[in-house]
Amino acid sequence: MPDTDSLILPLAEVPATADWLLQQPMPVIAVGAGAVANADVVVDSARAAQALAANIARQPAAALALVQVLRAVERLPLELALNVESLAYATLQGGAGHRAWLQARQAPPAPVAGGDGAAVQLSREGDVIYARLNRPRERNSMTVEMRDALVELLELVILDTSITRVELSAAGACFSVGGELREFGLATDTAEAHRIRSLCLPGRLLARCADRVHCFVHSACLGSGAEFPAFAGRVTAHPKSFFQLPELELGLIPGAGGCVSISRRIGRQRTAWMVLSGKRVTAATALGWGLVDAVAESVDLPV
Template sequence: MAYQNLLVHNNGHIRHLVINREEKLNALNKQTLAELHDALTDALATETIRGIVLTGTGQKAFVAGADISEFASFDAEQGRTLAAEGQSRVFDLIHHAGKPIIAAINGYALGGGLELALACHMRVAATHAKLGLPEVSLGLIPGYGGTQRLTQLAGRGRALEMILTGDMISANEALGYGIVNYVVEPADLLTKTEDILQRIASRSGSAVSAAIEAVNASFGTTKPGFETEINLFGQCFQTPDFKEGVGAFLEKRKPNF
């Protein structure tokens, strides 16, 4: 099908899903998430596709976050539903996919954008990429698995530092933290990503799928952690800090917490 916010093309056994909202720094809105769900489901069901590249249009942003204007007026229950539906339809779909999905981080990966990359099986970042979870500056917490997946990759201390400060880190810092697998020059980003997927594609597809499932199982039962994040994310929407943080963002001023 034709997509409004997504470009889809194949290179042999590899499918590229490119978020195409460059003028909005590829921010995630409801339409984009719906298209990602559809495109991912199709790629995973297509037998000839052995791996997926997830990236953004342009050189500036992978995904610079969620489209804040869409949820600025949400209450607690709407916030919880936002997180729960996004998790089940996109982020968990990626995390548990039986085919390898690699995020090619071509620029800013912030908020929901970093969470999208974290859900992927691996991450390759361009040298100029910046990564962060700035939700606390909006009176929120990460709501698409960031508190869980970042902690699994970087450890509790690093995860808490990034989440509580909301600060961005460089691609090389992310490499040192174990968040990304490789840092490469922008011109080499897709080549490196495809090289990894091509090597995986030459292996047994059933064994690759089983290995992904087994590695995911090593984290044990993570559902309570994700459920806690979803519930607390929703509760943030009924706080004065959320109203101030989102209002300040939309008015392009510093929040007064």
């Protein structure tokens, strides 16, 4: 067993060989500025490194799975990369860290469904489909109901080549707060949960028609609410949008495709930093990193 849950090294002391990083059984944090390091994450100060190390120590299994997945998926085709993420996520669903989080909740898991109208509102004008996440009272959380509605939409887009563009946005105060936490724990068979993600992951389908999809996001984009739109060919963010990957606190890693979609936009080191730190990324930073493609107050959407 390693003596520590993470390894912190100055940039100058990080071995340059790629195989060295792959052999490390812990997250590797490089400290320094203005250089690329053969590490899982790079920070500019010892204080920042210690903050990450503290988070890693609270959820060492999830943190290790995260960096191992990120190391692997940058070398794999998208479909295989998504499979690797899902397998790691399934492992962590049965792990002690996630079980402790589930047990600390005051209420047992329960399905969350229903609202005014469809979970995803659809309209069509010519060859353009306008889709809007439509559970504002739940802050458009990614419930099973929402997942299934998105899968239905994207399967249609893939099959119907007369649809040349999809404009995806969300009703209410924010784009999406991500996975519906009240539903976490409903899937007690983690192997079956992996099979379901292999069949019904909205991000997997979005990736197949990405060149025809534009997402407009606003305010909170948390967890899968950031992971899912990152698959789109183009993402525009409202200036007050922010992006956050809080899964580590739950003993998990991004499981809606974010280890793939986000890392392919901003790189594995910045993705690792987002998860290990749990900090928010502003719209301006997201634009600079490439997590979004534009920042605008609004886009031309039907009322």
